Amino acid sequence: CFRKEAGAHGRDTKGIFRVHQFEKVEQFIYSAPEESWNLHEELVRNLEEFWQSLGIPYRIVNVCTGDMGTVAAKKYDLEAWLPGQGKYREMASCSNCTSYQAVRSKIRYREKPNEPTKYLHTLNSTLVATERAIVAILENFQKPDGMIEIPIVLQKYMGGQEVIPGPKVMLISDQGAMQNMATRTRARHLDKDKS
Numbered sequence: 001c002f003r004k005e006a007g008a009h010g011r012d013t014k015g016i017f018r019v020h021q022f023e024k025v026e027q028f029i030y031s032a033p034e035e036s037w038n039l040h041e042e043l044v045r046n047l048e049e050f051w052q053s054l055g056i057p058y059r060i061v062n063v064c065t066g067d068m069g070t071v072a073a074k075k076y077d078l079e080a081w082l083p084g085q086g087k088y089r090e091m092a093s094c095s096n097c098t099s100y101q102a103v104r105s106k107i108r109y110r111e112k113p114n115e116p117t118k119y120l121h122t123l124n125s126t127l128v129a130t131e132r133a134i135v136a137i138l139e140n141f142q143k144p145d146g147m148i149e150i151p152i153v154l155q156k157y158m159g160g161q162e163v164i165p166g167p168k169v170m171l172i173s174d175q176g177a178m179q180n181m182a183t184r185t186r187a188r189h190l191d192k193d194k195s
Contacts, residue, residue: 024129029122030107033099036121037074040096043125044076047092050127053153056136057081059088073098080136091132094125142166 027046031039044060051058063075072095079088099119102108108117141149146166150158 025127027123027125027127029124030102031121031123032109032111033118033121036096036098036123040074040094040123043094043123047076047078047094047125047127051078051080051091054133054137054151056140056151058091063093068095071095071097071100073100080132080140082136082139084139089132089135091136092126092128095123097122097124 027043029036029039029043048058048060058078058080061077061079063077068075075093075095077090078092078094080091081087082089098121101122102119107120107122109120110117137151137154138148141151143149143166148164148166150162150164155162
């Protein structure tokens with residue numbers, strides 16, 4: 001996907017949560033009108049099953065009409081918990097657009113020959129946007145030592161690796177040791193300047 005604006009009016013301009021170009025897996029359904037509401041719930045179940053498999057805390061939000069565009073008749077958002085931000089953030093959306101897109105695109109079907117055509121219903125759901133999933137994994141699986149546990153379902157794609165090593169950090173517990181280190185560093189730089 002390509003998004004012209006990366007930061008929504010200055011929001012999320014740092015990091016990879018909101019970027020110009022990203023990969024995602026999207027679910028689409030073209031259905032008969034009488035089946036679309038059940039299929040919409042099925043898309044949400046697929047979405048939940050995926051995020052449950054990652055082991056990331058999430059919630060499903062039934063989006064109010066004031067926060068939806070004109071296309072969807074009903075929309076759910078999946079929001080994952082991001083502990084570093086202390087809040088839930090949108091990871092995916094699932095919409096039943098009923099016949100809105102079909103009417104404008106003239107997408108019709110006929111149940112039997114010689115019957116009049118009908119407009120079908122269109123549904124769509126993001127299953128996962130890669131960069132946002134990475135953010136959710138990093139925030140939920142990073143340990144105090146900086147190591148990141150790899151969710152069990154992803155380990156087979158990482159050659160069986162269970163953790164991603166954290167950064168090499170040297171902890172200095174007292175100020176005296178810190179001053180000694182700074183003095184030695186300055187001395188090395190002075191020696192280099194003399195030569």
